[in-house]
Amino acid sequence: MKFDFKEEDLIIKPYKTPGPVYVRKQKGLFQKIRRYTGVIFVLLFALLPWVNYQGKQAILLDIGKQQFHFFGITLFPQDFTLLAWFLIIAAFLLFFITTWLGRIWCGYLCPQTVWAFTYIWIEEKIEGTRNQRMRLDKASMTAGKVAKKLLKHAIWLALSFLTATTFITYFVPATSLYAGLLELEWSALVTFWVIFFTLCTYGNAGWIREKMCIYFCPYSRFQSAMFDQDTLLVAYDKKRGENRGARRRKDNHKQLGLGDCVDCNLCVEVCPAGIDIRNGLQYECINCGACIDACDQTMDKFGYAKGLISYTSENALARKKSPVLRPKILGYGSLSICFVILMGITMHSRVPVEVSVLRDRNVLFRTNYLDEVENSYQLKLINKSQQPQVYQLNVLGVDNVKSSLTEPIEVAAGEMLSVPVTLTVARENIKYKVTNLQFVIQAENNADIHLLKETRFYSD
Ligand code: SF4
Ligand code: SF4
Known part of the structure; x- marks a missing residue:
C-alpha cells in the first residue's frame, strides 16, 4: 500500500509556528484611545516611584525589610489578610470587566500590548512601513540593513533597560537605585534582576509579541469561561x-x-x-x-x-437583544463592591502596632531572695505607623505585679524592637499555678493605638 504524505507530516507540532507578523500602521478612533490609555499607563508606571509621601517613597515594596509602603500605610507580613482582600477584589473586578467588556484589558491596558505596540512603532520608524519591513527582511545583508537592525535592537535594549530599572524602583528606593547606577555600585542581586527584566522585556515586546499572548498568557486561555x-x-x-x-x-x-x-x-x-x-x-x-x-x-x-x-x-x-445588565454582571459587580467595603472595614480597624509575646523557654518561673515568683518574657514590638511612637506597657490579671520595664518604650517608624520583661509577683497574690494575664500596650500620644496580648504567669 502506498501512503501519500511527506516526512514532516509525521512530526507532531504542539504549537503552530507562523512566520513573523508584520503589523501595518493603522489610524482611527480605537487606535487613538489605545494610544492615550497606553501613554497614561506608561507615565503612571514611570512616575509613581518618584512620588514622595510623608517624606518617603509613596509606593515601595521593600522585600528585604518585609515592609510594603502605600501612601502612608505600611503593611507587614502580618497584614496578609489585606493582601488576600486585595487579590480577591482584583479577581472579581477582572470577572466583572471580562464578562461585560471581554478582553478589553488585553487590548488597551496589558503591559505586554502597550510595550509590544511601542516596539512596533520604533521598528516602523527605523525600518519603514509594513511592506518596506517585509522587503528588508527578505533582502540580502548589506551595510544599510545591518545598520538599521543594529539601531533598532540598540533602542529596544535601551528601552528594555529603562523598563527594568523603573520596575525595580518599586522594590528598591528610586534615588538609591539610580545613584548606585551612576557610581556603578549595584549589588549582585539588583544587577541580576535588572538584567533579567531587561531581557524579559526585550524578548517579550521585541521578539515574542503575539506568541506571548497566544502560548504563555493564562488569561487568554481561561477568559472564555467568563464570556x-x-x-x-x-x-x-x-x-x-x-x-x-x-x-x-x-x-x-x-x-x-x-x-x-x-x-x-x-x-x-x-x-x-x-x-x-x-x-x-x-x-x-x-x-x-x-x-x-x-x-x-x-x-x-x-x-x-x-x-x-x-x-x-x-x-x-444574531440580531437578538443583548442586555448589559444581566445576572452574571450584577453578581460580579455587587460582590466586588461588598469585598471593597469589607476591605475598607479591615483597613479602618487595623491597629498600627504589632506585639508578640514569647515566654522564656528555659525556665517556667524563678523564685527570688524575697520568695517572690518571677516569669520572664520577650516582647517583640513593631511600629507599623509612619511616625516614631512611645509606648506604655501595663499588665492586667494579677494584683500588685511588678514589671522590670519602668520606662516607656520608644520605637522608630516601621521598626521592630525586642524588649525583655520580667514580671514579679508576691506569693500571697498568686491564687493558681497558672494565671492568665494580659500585656496592654498603649501609644502615649494616640489613644487609638493600643493592643492587648494574652499570656500566662506560672508558679509552683
Ligand atoms: S472590507 Fe473585508 S477585508 Fe477589508 S477590512 Fe473589512 S472585513 Fe477586512
Ligand atoms: S487582535 Fe483582534 S481586535 Fe485586534 S486587530 Fe486582531 S482581530 Fe482585530
Whole structure:
C-alpha cells in the first residue's frame, strides 16, 4: 500500500509556528484611545516611584525589610489578610470587566500590548512601513540593513533597560537605585534582576509579541469561561460581509452578488495577533480594535456603513437583544463592591502596632531572695505607623505585679524592637499555678493605638 504524505507530516507540532507578523500602521478612533490609555499607563508606571509621601517613597515594596509602603500605610507580613482582600477584589473586578467588556484589558491596558505596540512603532520608524519591513527582511545583508537592525535592537535594549530599572524602583528606593547606577555600585542581586527584566522585556515586546499572548498568557486561555452570549467582543458581521470579493467603487455590489467585504485584507494586515477575524471568534484576538479602524476606513472609501467589524456580542450579531445588565454582571459587580467595603472595614480597624509575646523557654518561673515568683518574657514590638511612637506597657490579671520595664518604650517608624520583661509577683497574690494575664500596650500620644496580648504567669 502506498501512503501519500511527506516526512514532516509525521512530526507532531504542539504549537503552530507562523512566520513573523508584520503589523501595518493603522489610524482611527480605537487606535487613538489605545494610544492615550497606553501613554497614561506608561507615565503612571514611570512616575509613581518618584512620588514622595510623608517624606518617603509613596509606593515601595521593600522585600528585604518585609515592609510594603502605600501612601502612608505600611503593611507587614502580618497584614496578609489585606493582601488576600486585595487579590480577591482584583479577581472579581477582572470577572466583572471580562464578562461585560471581554478582553478589553488585553487590548488597551496589558503591559505586554502597550510595550509590544511601542516596539512596533520604533521598528516602523527605523525600518519603514509594513511592506518596506517585509522587503528588508527578505533582502540580502548589506551595510544599510545591518545598520538599521543594529539601531533598532540598540533602542529596544535601551528601552528594555529603562523598563527594568523603573520596575525595580518599586522594590528598591528610586534615588538609591539610580545613584548606585551612576557610581556603578549595584549589588549582585539588583544587577541580576535588572538584567533579567531587561531581557524579559526585550524578548517579550521585541521578539515574542503575539506568541506571548497566544502560548504563555493564562488569561487568554481561561477568559472564555467568563464570556456569555452578550459579552462585548470584536467580531465580523458575516451576514453583511459575505460574499466577500473585490469590486470597483462605482459597482453595485448587491447586483454582483457580493456582500460589504471588499476583501482588501487590511483587517488582517493591521492585526498584531496575525489572525483573520473573518474566520470567526478566536482566542488569539486581544480586542485591540485595529481591524475595526481598518475596516471602517475601507467602508468609508466605498461609501458603505461603518461597523462591518465592530465591538458587538454574539446575540447582537444574531440580531437578538443583548442586555448589559444581566445576572452574571450584577453578581460580579455587587460582590466586588461588598469585598471593597469589607476591605475598607479591615483597613479602618487595623491597629498600627504589632506585639508578640514569647515566654522564656528555659525556665517556667524563678523564685527570688524575697520568695517572690518571677516569669520572664520577650516582647517583640513593631511600629507599623509612619511616625516614631512611645509606648506604655501595663499588665492586667494579677494584683500588685511588678514589671522590670519602668520606662516607656520608644520605637522608630516601621521598626521592630525586642524588649525583655520580667514580671514579679508576691506569693500571697498568686491564687493558681497558672494565671492568665494580659500585656496592654498603649501609644502615649494616640489613644487609638493600643493592643492587648494574652499570656500566662506560672508558679509552683
Ligand atoms: S482581530 Fe482585530 S481586535 Fe483582534 S487582535 Fe486582531 S486587530 Fe485586534
Ligand atoms: S477590512 Fe473589512 S472590507 Fe477589508 S477585508 Fe477586512 S472585513 Fe473585508
